[in-house]
Amino acid sequence: MKTKGPIWxxxxxxxxSLDGVDAAMLQTDGQRVFAFGDSxxxxxxxxxxxxxxAALGHWPGEEGVAAAAEVxxxxxxxxxxxxxxxDLVGFHGxxxxxxxxxxxxxxxxxxxxxxxxxxxxxxxxxxxxxVALGGEGAPLAPFYHFAxxxxxxxxxxxxxxxxxxxxxxxxxxxxxxxxxxxxxxLAFDTGPANAPINDxxxxxxxxxxxxxxxxxxxxxxxxxxxxxxxxxxxxxxIPPKSLDRDTFVGLLASVxxxxxxxxxxxxxxxxxxxxxxxxxxxPSPPERVLVCGxxxxxxxxxxxxxxxxxxxVVPVETVGLDGDMLEAQAFAFLAxxxxxxxxxxxxxxxxxxxxxxxGILSQPRP
Numbered sequence: 001m002k003t004k005g006p007i008w009x010x011x012x013x014x015x016x017s018l019d020g021v022d023a024a025m026l027q028t029d030g031q032r033v034f035a036f037g038d039s040x041x042x043x044x045x046x047x048x049x050x051x052x053x054a055a056l057g058h059w060p061g062e063e064g065v066a067a068a069a070e071v072x073x074x075x076x077x078x079x080x081x082x083x084x085x086x087d088l089v090g091f092h093g094x095x096x097x098x099x100x101x102x103x104x105x106x107x108x109x110x111x112x113x114x115x116x117x118x119x120x121x122x123x124x125x126x127x128x129x130x131v132a133l134g135g136e137g138a139p140l141a142p143f144y145h146f147a148x149x150x151x152x153x154x155x156x157x158x159x160x161x162x163x164x165x166x167x168x169x170x171x172x173x174x175x176x177x178x179x180x181x182x183x184x185x186l187a188f189d190t191g192p193a194n195a196p197i198n199d200x201x202x203x204x205x206x207x208x209x210x211x212x213x214x215x216x217x218x219x220x221x222x223x224x225x226x227x228x229x230x231x232x233x234x235x236x237x238i239p240p241k242s243l244d245r246d247t248f249v250g251l252l253a254s255v256x257x258x259x260x261x262x263x264x265x266x267x268x269x270x271x272x273x274x275x276x277x278x279x280x281x282x283p284s285p286p287e288r289v290l291v292c293g294x295x296x297x298x299x300x301x302x303x304x305x306x307x308x309x310x311x312x313v314v315p316v317e318t319v320g321l322d323g324d325m326l327e328a329q330a331f332a333f334l335a336x337x338x339x340x341x342x343x344x345x346x347x348x349x350x351x352x353x354x355x356x357x358x359g360i361l362s363q364p365r366p
Contacts, residue, residue: 001121003340006034006215009085011332012076012092015295016165017194019051019208020044024325025086029236030171030336031178033151039325042079044071055133057246059106068096072109089114090335091124098138098244102330104128112362122333125360134168135352136242139168141189141347143337144330148335159279159286160316161305162327163295165195166243167275171282178345180346182356187349188239191274192248193282193295196267199252200260209219210264213303214299221269227255229270235277245324265300272304279309288312292323301314334359 001007021044025037029361044052046069055068071188072094080089093109111124128135145160162168167190194209201207201215210216229251234241251270255263279285289309295301296315305313316323329343334344338359346355 001087001339002347005029005314007336008037009088009090009336010080010083010086010087011090011328011335012080013327014072014075015094015327016095017198017209018165021075021079022328023083024322024332025083026329026332028147028333030333030340030342031147033147033333034225036322036329038260039322039328040082040337041081041324042074042075044193048075049113049235052094055096055108059097059103065096065108065202068094069108069110073113075107075300076114080114081126086118086120087341089118089120090331091122092126092331093124097293099243100136100242101163105131108178111360112365115362115364117200119364121339121364122362123338123359124362125162126331126334126338126344126358129358130350130352133352133354133356135345135350135356137185137350138241138242139170139189139349140334140345140358141168141327141330142185143179143332143344144172145187146174147270147333148321149174152321154366156287157284159282159289159312161190161275161283161289161291163193163271163291163293164196164327165193167191167193167271169275171286173283180343181225182348183283184300185346185348186239186281188278189243189282190278191234191271192251193271193293194249196248196266197271197337200263200267203252204260204263209294210298210300211353213288213298215261215263215267216268216298216300219259219263219265221265222255222258222262225266225268226269226273229254230273230277230354235274239281240280240347242350268298268300269304271295271301272308275305276308285311287316290314290316290321292321292326296323
């Protein structure tokens with residue numbers, strides 16, 4: 001693998017929505033984006049998703065974790081083996097629990113075993129080093145968001161909003177040269193996004209998510225529940241800050257007495273309201289908000305965001321990016337940074353004590 005200049009990296013991401021694995025190629029030197037390559041999505045089977053869901057909140061050695069790790073490794077191995085011309089792999093794994101101020105963070109999946117199976121170098125365990133140095137360990141995409149802001153030629157402050165199971169935002173001042181420069185970035189988790197909505201649909205209707213926001217659009221949000229949700233102390237915490245998927249586990253119970261459509265509308269309003277509260281922490285109002293992740297395909301959620309943020313809120317496709325694969329691309333980008341000794345997080349993105357390059361580089365064994 002070259003130590004200078006652009007290379008082709010393959011990134012993989014399996015998020016807290018537990019829907020499947022995204023994999024995407026990116027040509028980068030770890031500082032700039034040169035080209036986007038092939039990408040593939042592979043959904044988890046019902047059985048695979050069930051195994052992963054049963055292990056949520058569990059730590060290594062606890063019940064269900066070994067099975068979840070095997071599902072994670074198998075799904076990634078089968079998908080990533082389909083790509084050619086790969087110099088380096090970035091493997092995030094499947095987050096089962098995240099407690100940076102307590103036990104730490106846990107992503108299932110053995111990167112060394114994946115390197116052996118693919119016969120390619122793999123960077124993995126991206127979050128542990130950040131947490132060990134006092135950081136939140138999340139979000140980790142902001143350095144890539146900064147590179148994308150440069151790629152699209154942004155001149156004014158803007159924000160990337162990722163709406164996965166949990167929402168996270170990256171505020172960017174593109175006038176800076178490097179993402180670790182003071183004032184270049186601010187990043188943090190905004191609050192629950194798709195996860196509670198998905199859980200509601202799965203529990204009540206045996207559907208994986210609210211396709212096209214169809215259920216929420218038919219309902220009316222209960223603003224008393226939304227207001228109580230937004231009173232949670234998390235929203236007053238100064239960022240950087242991060243969440244586990246189950247930090248707001250009581251949110252689903254709060255809509256238990258509402259009809260299906262009203263419950264979906266209420267959870268959708270909560271997700272948008274959390275983003276609006278988060279925006280209050282940005283150093284200056286972003287000119288626009290570029291949305292990636294599955295939430296951007298939910299018209300009900302996008303309409304709520306537009307109403308509550310009072311500024312342009314548009315999918316990242318409007319600037320030529322792929323909102324489905326942006327997180328996978330991010331871990332390709334970060335893998336190259338790890339391999340070349342560059343930081344992957346800084347005090348403004350995770351609250352870590354100093355700039356840190358997280359991740360383990362595993363070479364394939366004979």
